Amino acid sequence: MNGNKRFMGHKIRRDGQNKADVQRLSSGQTPHAIVLSCSDSRVPPEIVFDQKLGEIFVVRTAGESLGDNAIASIEYALEHLGPQLLIVMGHTSCGAVKAALGTLDGSDAGSPALNALVGGLHPHLKSFKGKKNSANFSVEGWSVADGVAAELLTRSAIIKKHAQSGNLKIVTALYNLSDGAVDFKPNDTKPSTTPQATKDHTSSQSH
Numbered sequence: 001m002n003g004n005k006r007f008m009g010h011k012i013r014r015d016g017q018n019k020a021d022v023q024r025l026s027s028g029q030t031p032h033a034i035v036l037s038c039s040d041s042r043v044p045p046e047i048v049f050d051q052k053l054g055e056i057f058v059v060r061t062a063g064e065s066l067g068d069n070a071i072a073s074i075e076y077a078l079e080h081l082g083p084q085l086l087i088v089m090g091h092t093s094c095g096a097v098k099a100a101l102g103t104l105d106g107s108d109a110g111s112p113a114l115n116a117l118v119g120g121l122h123p124h125l126k127s128f129k130g131k132k133n134s135a136n137f138s139v140e141g142w143s144v145a146d147g148v149a150a151e152l153l154t155r156s157a158i159i160k161k162h163a164q165s166g167n168l169k170i171v172t173a174l175y176n177l178s179d180g181a182v183d184f185k186p187n188d189t190k191p192s193t194t195p196q197a198t199k200d201h202t203s204s205q206s207h
């Protein structure tokens with residue numbers, strides 16, 4: 001959140017990406033977060049969160065669509081690198097989301113691989129079939145990010161294990177192409193405290 005504020009205010013950090021940092025990290029990495037996001041060229045997590053070398057472990061696919069490689073990449077990071085946060089980030093006006101919405105009727109996306117990609121998003125978008133799109137496809141984008149986050153827990157015993165242990169917090173987010181802001185919300189697929197109340201496990205929902 002702080003990094004996105006720096007990005008939006010054009011006050012990006014200058015540390016963390018020098019020759020000394022390359023050397024410091026040459027023997028290992030301990031990224032504090034994993035980011036699963038869209039491949040869209042306008043949404044690079046390292047830039048929109050102002051993160052530098054060794055700080056975030058990034059997995060990107062169009063529309064955050066999941067496959068074995070993406071899931072395994074996240075599993076590897078969790079088992080070996082120690083991150084305690086997993087962000088699933090969609091964005092407004094996502095082309096993959098639009099393509100998935102456009103193929104809900106079963107039409108061809110263009111290739112077997114493309115059909116598999118949009119097919120992976122269809123379960124998260126089926127409730128929008130035949131409906132008018134939201135502004136900038138933001139509601140649909142949230143639905144995909146939330147759906148993919150839930151899907152990670154059902155498709156990966158390793159991710160589920162880390163989430164249930166309390167050592168991993170999973171949140172969803174949506175990047176706004178028009179102003180660069182990232183909106184966050186806690187994912188309700190695991191027990192978690194709100195960002196305002198992280199001290200104990202007794203926070204109420206009233207905040």
Ligand SMILES: [Zn+2]
Pocket residue numbers: 038039040062063091093094095096097
């Ligand atoms: Zn996208």
